[in-house]
Amino acid sequence: MQSILITGGAGFIGSNFVRYMLQNYPDVRVVNLDKLTYAGNLENLKDVEDNPNYHFVRGDICNQELVEYIVQKFEVDVIVNFAAESHVDRSILGPEIFIKTNILGTQVLLEVTKKFGIERFIQISTDEVYGSLGPEGKFREDMPLLPNSPYAASKASADLLCRAYFKTFGVPVVITRCSNNFGPYQFPEKLIPLMIINALNDKPLPVYGDGKNVRDWIYVIDHCRAIDFVIQKGKPGEIYNIGASNEWQNIDIVKLILKKLGKPESLIKFVKDRPGHDRRYAMDWSKIKNELGWEPIYSFEEAITETINWYIQNESWWKRIISGEYQNYYQLWYGERLKN
Known part of the structure; x- marks a missing residue:
């Protein structure tokens, strides 16, 4: 029986990937x-x-002692590293934990992979390591890393560590860099679930700056499928961009959500932009398509409708989350901006 260690498997993308693997690989x-x-x-x-x-x-x-214990106890063949501090706003408020988890944590996993001869190490990275694009062009795997936030810098650093472990020690590392994910179980601080939940509650929808920052969106299940392709067919030492060619301005995403929920655009509240806010991301994912045969199967319209319906049907899930630390953080980060 193949054994896969998924780190960060209780988070948004990680939990979707855990479920995907269990549903598609019963052995x-x-x-x-x-x-x-x-x-x-x-x-x-x-x-x-x-x-x-x-x-x-x-x-x-x-x-490291715990990771080594798990690898030996469960005879791990593959490690997929989702574990990361991932919210840009939080990295601006407190970068230290991002450095520890995203860089030092990755180094521990790489060291264990090397020590025990793990067959494959998949590093889940992000398009944010490339920095920001102008109005034209797309991120390619051979482009320089130009991170603009502490979060992006920590992920870029982890990617470089992965490269070094491959080049120096022959550790079988594959890096994936994905565009913005959305779908079920996404924590309500991220753009799409935040806007859905605020709209459902008739609360202001905070939009940074002029709202014209562009992101390339992918449904989380398509991302899970892509990682599966990389595990099965990916070449060690390679980087694979993952995207779905769904470029949307933030403001247009917000208006679409309001339209689908039958809510007025008067709920939109423009707030002070965050520092170092990248203007545009877009992914060239031709490499993973041409070399591994993967491409997305969900249309954006289908996926955003499914996502909105999921949050409507799972109110008890997100109501339990929007409490405690999250409420304190929300007020800390957005409170003064909403007053302006």
């Missing part, structure tokens, strides 16, 4: 290592917690 053992920080939520995986092929371990990827 694969899935081990989920998650620290359960504010964005890690075991409720995301309630429907699979009784699956005999699923195992959850609470812990920190920076704990």
